Amino acid sequence: MAFCQIDADNRKKLITPKEFPLNLPYRLAEKIEKNSLDDPIFRQFVPLIDETFSPPEFVPDPLEDCSFQRTPSLLQKYHGRALLLTSGACALNCRYCFRQNYPYDTHGGDYSFLDELEVLQNDPSIAEVILSGGDPLSLPDHHLESLLIALDQIPHIHLIRFHSRFPIGIPERISPRLLSIFELISTQILFVVHVNHPKELDADVLEALKKVQKLGIPLLCQTVLLSGVNDSVETLEALCRSLLYNGIRPYYLFQLDRVKGSAHFEVEVEKGRALIAALQERLPGHGVPTYAVEIPGEKSKSRLMEQSHPLECLNS
Numbered sequence: 001m002a003f004c005q006i007d008a009d010n011r012k013k014l015i016t017p018k019e020f021p022l023n024l025p026y027r028l029a030e031k032i033e034k035n036s037l038d039d040p041i042f043r044q045f046v047p048l049i050d051e052t053f054s055p056p057e058f059v060p061d062p063l064e065d066c067s068f069q070r071t072p073s074l075l076q077k078y079h080g081r082a083l084l085l086t087s088g089a090c091a092l093n094c095r096y097c098f099r100q101n102y103p104y105d106t107h108g109g110d111y112s113f114l115d116e117l118e119v120l121q122n123d124p125s126i127a128e129v130i131l132s133g134g135d136p137l138s139l140p141d142h143h144l145e146s147l148l149i150a151l152d153q154i155p156h157i158h159l160i161r162f163h164s165r166f167p168i169g170i171p172e173r174i175s176p177r178l179l180s181i182f183e184l185i186s187t188q189i190l191f192v193v194h195v196n197h198p199k200e201l202d203a204d205v206l207e208a209l210k211k212v213q214k215l216g217i218p219l220l221c222q223t224v225l226l227s228g229v230n231d232s233v234e235t236l237e238a239l240c241r242s243l244l245y246n247g248i249r250p251y252y253l254f255q256l257d258r259v260k261g262s263a264h265f266e267v268e269v270e271k272g273r274a275l276i277a278a279l280q281e282r283l284p285g286h287g288v289p290t291y292a293v294e295i296p297g298e299k300s301k302s303r304l305m306e307q308s309h310p311l312e313c314l315n316s
């Protein structure tokens with residue numbers, strides 16, 4: 001952290017947790033403004049003392065992931081899609097990560113996912129598998145390759161979706177080898193990249209994502225609404241434009257999941273709605289993400305945006 005040139009006063013506001021420590025790639029650290037605790041990259045990744053003040057509604061497992069396990073690494077909450085926790089490892093350790101306390105099954109270092117593949121094989125109602133984590137791109141290429149090939153062989157799986165934040169930290173991960181693995185399989189792939197601030201999208205990141213797109217893999221973006229990071233119309237508009245003009249569709253804007261230690265990131269839902277309303281006035285319809293939250297037990301993510309005008313006129 002010497003790199004950020006934080007002065008003695010500001011340094012008192014930092015902590016060094018043993019669990020879920022700072023884990024910031026150099027290229028992201030380089031983008032941080034010197035001696036600023038308000039920098040949007042700094043806030044997302046560097047542990048602040050604010051994490052230690054946590055109201056009781058902020059809990060270790062806010063999404064009750066553990067009660068939706070079909071195996072320790074396969075979660076199913078919604079019809080037709082299952083989420084595979086490919087790896088507990090993550091290159092970034094975002095401070096607000098809702099899965100930071102998940103008891104990942106590390107498979108004793110075995111990444112053959114035999115139990116998970118068996119469940120998927122035997123359940124024809126599952127048409128889409130989401131590779132999540134941690135981050136699916138933390139898996140070494142050879143493990144990812146055998147996993148994709150195995151999924152490709154299950155006839156009722158029609159979509160393989162990646163949920164990854166890796167490219168913004170290490171765009172080189174989108175290597176020729178990885179791209180050739182994507183090309184190996186015939187099942188349609190979809191790539192959802194997690195980006196919260198326009199500063200995260202530099203030329204190298206966009207170039208890496210473009211290579212994925214050129215394979216016919218649609219790119220979507222999911223964003224978490226974070227206080228002091230992206231809770232302004234200007235920031236969200238700049239983010240959406242940058243995505244849009246690079247062929248990436250803003251998919252979800254998520255209300256923060258109330259994980260322990262993240263209270264300082266919460267934005268009120270009313271403010272979130274106002275931000276979306278403002279975006280709707282500035283951007284094309286396909287450039288505005290869906291504002292949503294996950295409520296455990298619901299059959300889909302819950303939309304948070306009310307209609308801006310009453311719809312009664314349609315019925316009269």
Ligand SMILES: *Cc1c(COP(=O)(O)O)cnc(C)c1O
Nearest residue numbers: 075076077078081082083130301
């Ligand atoms: C968010 C989530 C999905 C994906 O939901 P979509 O609305 O299809 O993007 C699927 N499974 C789990 C367990 C999830 O948390």
Ligand code: SF4
Nearest residue numbers: 090093094097134165
């Ligand atoms: S990249 Fe995703 S999995 Fe990793 S810490 Fe951030 S939110 Fe969590």
